[in-house]
Structure formats: C-alpha cells, structure tokens
Amino acid sequence: MKKLFLIIFFALIQVIFVFPASADTFESNRSGNLVEPVFREGDMVLNIGLGLGTSLYRGRYYSMRVPPVSASFELGIQDDFITEDMTLGVGGYVGYAASRYQLRNVNWGWDYNYLVFGGRASLHYPIVEQLDTYGGIMLAANVVISSAFGSNQTQVSAQGGGFIYSLYAGGRYYFAERIAVFGEIGYGVSYLNAGIAIRF
Numbered sequence: 613m614k615k616l617f618l619i620i621f622f623a624l625i626q627v628i629f630v631f632p633a634s635a636d637t638f639e640s641n642r643s644g645n646l647v648e649p650v651f652r653e654g655d656m657v658l659n660i661g662l663g664l665g666t667s668l669y670r671g672r673y674y675s676m677r678v679p680p681v682s683a684s685f686e687l688g689i690q691d692d693f694i695t696e697d698m699t700l701g702v703g704g705y706v707g708y709a710a711s712r713y714q715l716r717n718v719n720w721g722w723d724y725n726y727l728v729f730g731g732r733a734s735l736h737y738p739i740v741e742q743l744d745t746y747g748g749i750m751l752a753a754n755v756v757i758s759s760a761f762g763s764n765q766t767q768v769s770a771q772g773g774g775f776i777y778s779l780y781a782g783g784r785y786y787f788a789e790r791i792a793v794f795g796e797i798g799y800g801v802s803y804l805n806a807g808i809a810i811r812f
Contacts, residue, residue: 614734650744651736654690657812663802668726669711680802683706699736707801720762747781784809
C-alpha cells in the first residue's frame with residue numbers, strides 16, 4: 613500500500629509542479645500559465661472530508677468503529693511564492709478514527725480512538741480552470757487512546773502517541789463560487805480523503 617501511495621503521490625507532484633514548469637515554453641503570456649489561479653493570498657478555505665484506507669491500524673482482528681473523518685483550514689499568505697501564479701498557504705488539520713480489536717469467539721478486546729492534529733503548508737498552482745491543485749507537508753501529533761471491553765479482567769486501558777509527518781497532494785474543484793469538492797492523498801487519518809470545501 614505504501615508503494616502504491618508513493619507512486620500516486622509523485623505522479624501528482626509531476627502533474628501539479630513539473631508539467632506547468634515545462635509548459636512555460638509553449639505559453640505566450642507573461643507568467644507562462646493561461647489558467648487563472650483559484651487560491652490566492654487572503655483566501656480562507658475549510659475542508660471537511662471522509663477517508664478511505666488508514667495506516668493507523670491494520671490486521672485481521674481489527675474492525676472499523678468510526679470511519680476516518682477530518683477537517684482542515686487553510687489561509688493563503690503569499691502569491692507568486694516561487695513562480696508566478698503559485699500561492700503559499702498555511703493552516704491546521706484535525707482527524708479522527710476509531711477501531712476495535714477483538715479475537716474470534718471471545719467477548720473481550722480493546723477499543724482504540726485515534727486523534728491526529730497539526731499544521732500544514734501547501735503550494736498551489738493552477739493547471740485547469742476552477743481546479744485548485746496543491747501539494748504540501750504536514751507536521752502533526754498522533755494521539756491513541758485505548759479502552760478494554762468485555763469479561764477479561766486482566767485487560768488494561770492505555771494511551772500513547774507520537775509525532776508524524778506527511779506529504780500530501782490534492783485538488784479542489786469549484787462548481788460554485790465558494791463551494792468545491794476536494795480529494796487528497798497523503799498520510800493523516802487516511803490515505804485518501806474526499807469531501808466538501810468551503811471558501812470564505
């Protein structure tokens with residue numbers, strides 16, 4: 613799964629950043645990009661998404677209790693950051709998921725709650741009208757809380773966690789002035805995330 617994720621991630625990075633740069637020689641306008649930027653300095657966007665696939669838990673005895681859900685907020689802070697029409701955005705991220713670990717034919721096990729929260733920085737570059745394409749990095753804390761259930765009295769509850777980093781790439785397609793659908797790949801509470809984006 614990690615290998616597939618890396619292949620898709622670097623393919624998207626090629627499309628978002630390398631292709632527009634190589635296309636400069638074929639464009640006639642000042643910036644080398646005929647597409648109007650969708651995300652600009654001062655823009656504020658809220659993403660609310662549902663995840664598919666997660667690295668937080670795996671194994672045959674795990675089952676999903678709550679699917680990965682997440683919200684992120686982003687503020688555009690600088691236009692023409694590296695090249696013309698590229699915008700730098702920063703913001704925050706929070707995600708939640710829950711699973712259950714239970715062996716077959718027993719009435720006890722553990723419930724796990726996962727909370728990921730941190731900061732993100734993204735580079736945005738337009739390649740298609742009304743589509744905000746971006747890639748970035750996230751630094752976050754991953755908090756795991758477990759609680760025992762069932763009849764086994766030797767079980768204990770615990771909590772733990774650590775810090776994680778994630779590379780991600782995605783896009784928001786605006787079908788209305790302030791409303792978009794979005795999709796992202798990257799590590800957070802899930803490998804693939806999709807949902808609604810609202811621009812303020």
